[in-house]
Amino acid sequence: MDMETALEINQVSKTFNNDRGGVHVLDHLNLTVQEGEFVSVIGPSGCGKSTLLKLIAGLDSDFHGQIAVGDQEVHGPSIDRGFIFQEHRLFPWMTVEKNIAGNLSLRDSEVRSKVNHYILLVNLTGFEKAYPRQLSGGMSQRVAIARALLRNPKVLLLDEPFGALDAFTRAHLQEALHDIWEKNKTTMVLVTHDIDESVYLSSKVVVMDAKPGRIKAVVPIDLPYPRARTSRAFQEFRTVILEHLDHKPGEPDDFSI
Amino acid sequence: MTTITLAENKEKTLKRKKRSWDRGLALFRALFLPVVALLAWEVLTRLEVLPSLLFSSPSLILSRTIELVSTGKLWEHMEISLFRALLGFLLGGGLGLAFGIIVGMNRKSEQYINPTFQMIRTIPLLAVTPLFILWFGFGELSKILLISLGSFFPLYMQAFLGVRNIDNKLFEVARIMEYTRLQQIVKLMIPSSLPNILLGIRLSLSVAWMCLVAAELLGADKGIGYMIQDARSFMQTDTVFVGIIIFALAGKLSDSFVRILEEKLLKWQDSFKA
Ligand SMILES: Nc1ncnc2c1ncn2[C@@H]1O[C@H](COP(=O)(O)OP(=O)(O)OP(=O)(O)O)[C@@H](O)[C@H]1O
Numbered sequence: 001m002d003m004e005t006a007l008e009i010n011q012v013s014k015t016f017n018n019d020r021g022g023v024h025v026l027d028h029l030n031l032t033v034q035e036g037e038f039v040s041v042i043g044p045s046g047c048g049k050s051t052l053l054k055l056i057a058g059l060d061s062d063f064h065g066q067i068a069v070g071d072q073e074v075h076g077p078s079i080d081r082g083f084i085f086q087e088h089r090l091f092p093w094m095t096v097e098k099n100i101a102g103n104l105s106l107r108d109s110e111v112r113s114k115v116n117h118y119i120l121l122v123n124l125t126g127f128e129k130a131y132p133r134q135l136s137g138g139m140s141q142r143v144a145i146a147r148a149l150l151r152n153p154k155v156l157l158l159d160e161p162f163g164a165l166d167a168f169t170r171a172h173l174q175e176a177l178h179d180i181w182e183k184n185k186t187t188m189v190l191v192t193h194d195i196d197e198s199v200y201l202s203s204k205v206v207v208m209d210a211k212p213g214r215i216k217a218v219v220p221i222d223l224p225y226p227r228a229r230t231s232r233a234f235q236e237f238r239t240v241i242l243e244h245l246d247h248k249p250g251e252p253d254d255f256s257i
Numbered sequence: 258m259t260t261i262t263l264a265e266n267k268e269k270t271l272k273r274k275k276r277s278w279d280r281g282l283a284l285f286r287a288l289f290l291p292v293v294a295l296l297a298w299e300v301l302t303r304l305e306v307l308p309s310l311l312f313s314s315p316s317l318i319l320s321r322t323i324e325l326v327s328t329g330k331l332w333e334h335m336e337i338s339l340f341r342a343l344l345g346f347l348l349g350g351g352l353g354l355a356f357g358i359i360v361g362m363n364r365k366s367e368q369y370i371n372p373t374f375q376m377i378r379t380i381p382l383l384a385v386t387p388l389f390i391l392w393f394g395f396g397e398l399s400k401i402l403l404i405s406l407g408s409f410f411p412l413y414m415q416a417f418l419g420v421r422n423i424d425n426k427l428f429e430v431a432r433i434m435e436y437t438r439l440q441q442i443v444k445l446m447i448p449s450s451l452p453n454i455l456l457g458i459r460l461s462l463s464v465a466w467m468c469l470v471a472a473e474l475l476g477a478d479k480g481i482g483y484m485i486q487d488a489r490s491f492m493q494t495d496t497v498f499v500g501i502i503i504f505a506l507a508g509k510l511s512d513s514f515v516r517i518l519e520e521k522l523l524k525w526q527d528s529f530k531a
């Protein structure tokens with residue numbers, strides 16, 4: 001099958017300028033993501049993963065190189081690229097359904113039925129009229145997922161979306177995310193600290209290196225879904241990624257959360 | 258099991274009784290001083306320990322109130338006062354809100370506008386009153402403008418603060434969802450700074466009442482402030498008291514109104530306890 005390129009990152013470099021000079025965060029990054037692929041990005045803290053996602057989202061356009069989504073070069077934010085942050089970032093003054101609808105009117109019957117659809121999908125029926133303060137962390141994150149999916153993005157960017165959740169909720173939401181990916185075939189770029197999560201979900205794992213941020217290895221995970229976390233093959237991929245992360249002769253291991 | 262429920266029920270009714278008794282006691286304690294003071298006032302003025310000409314008395318004030326209400330005089334004064342206060346508040350408060358949001362949104366407009374506003378804010382209003390009368394005469398315009406000037410600043414300051422305190426992370430979300438500039442203002446900035454804006458409204462309203470009194474005491478031929486001033490020159494102390502009570506009530510009522518608004522509009526707030 002002939003696959004289309006969903007996301008093309010070409011020679012991207014990023015430097016933050018502060019009073020004491022610049023911090024070189026990303027160094028000539030290249031990455032191609034095919035349509036419908038699920039890519040995880042893993043790497044030591046501070047290697048520039050969040051920065052990279054923000055560049056792709058168009059939230060920060062101060063960088064060198066090119067980023068293209070589909071055949072459009074990225075110049076600013078767009079609903080083409082959904083973003084799910086580590087914190088849910090819901091608007092506290094809006095109910096669940098209004099948060100999901102956002103700037104779309106719930107009086108529009110099409111929007112209404114879409115909102116209902118996604119509330120059902122993330123399993124939040126009965127909480128339509130609840131305010132964010134009345135929700136648990138996992139529920140809030142599900143609202144954020146529904147909010148992003150409703151806009152039917154070409155690429156969904158996820159920055160450690162389950163990092164702050166307990167193991168139970170995390171496993172549940174990983175399942176949900178996987179189902180959504182299989183159903184909608186949305187291209188996903190997931191930043192994570194969790195090797196298990198990356199092997200469980202992705203079609204390929206990008207391992208990054210810090211100072212400056214570079215891509216160290218790209219590990220395709222050719223395992224059929226659903227994947228059993230306890231299987232030998234699963235553990236082998238885990239080991240491969242761990243070795244890529246660890247292997248840095250002469251330097252202490254700085255992969256820690 | 259039934260005995261347990263019965264016992265529980267009994268305990269509950271006892272608790273409820275205790276609570277209403279507590280509440281009654283609290284009310285009694287709160288009213289104790291005012292009632293004693295009123296009684297003392299009445300007795301002392303009747304015995305002429307306090308000259309009733311200067312201190313009036315609760316019963317005199319009450320009968321004067323009834324008289325002013327029944328002749329329709331009170332309403333005549335109140336009508337014009339309310340009109341001035343409301344119009345001044347709407348004008349000044351509205352402008353304050355708009356400028357607060359604009360200046361909060363935009364660094365450049367802050368640099369151009371904010372220093373000047375802060376300078377004007379420090380001028381005591383009573384000091385500019387004579388100027389306003391010189392410029393705009395004794396008519397309605399000078400009064401309304403004075404009230405507007407007073408009620409401008411609290412709302413300006415609070416709206417500005419509210420917009421400045423909006424979490425930048427929420428702005429990123431709005432940008433990703435392609436909110437237009439207008440949607441950002443209506444659906445993000447205003448609701449997010451609503452706690453500050455409502456506080457600003459409360460402060461502005463109280464300043465509006467103060468400016469109203471100042472404006473009417475300094476020169477008017479109608480209004481509650483004028484009524485007080487006029488009564489003073491005829492030594493009608495009871496009418497002066499009626500005016501003071503009206504102002505106190507108006508201030509309290511408008512404040513309660515905003516509180517109810519807060520209860521309705523801020524129920525999403527985690528920290529808000531109605
Ligand atoms: N706005 C900023 N100004 C200056 N430096 C920044 C800014 N944002 C990030 N940095 C720096 O860029 C580097 C990468 O940050 P980034 O948040 O992308 O890391 P990360 O890989 O997401 O880390 P983590 O896994 O801890 O989330 C860090 O050294 C950080 O100090």
Ligand SMILES: [Mg+2]
Nearest residue numbers: 049050051159
């Ligand atoms: Mg990060």
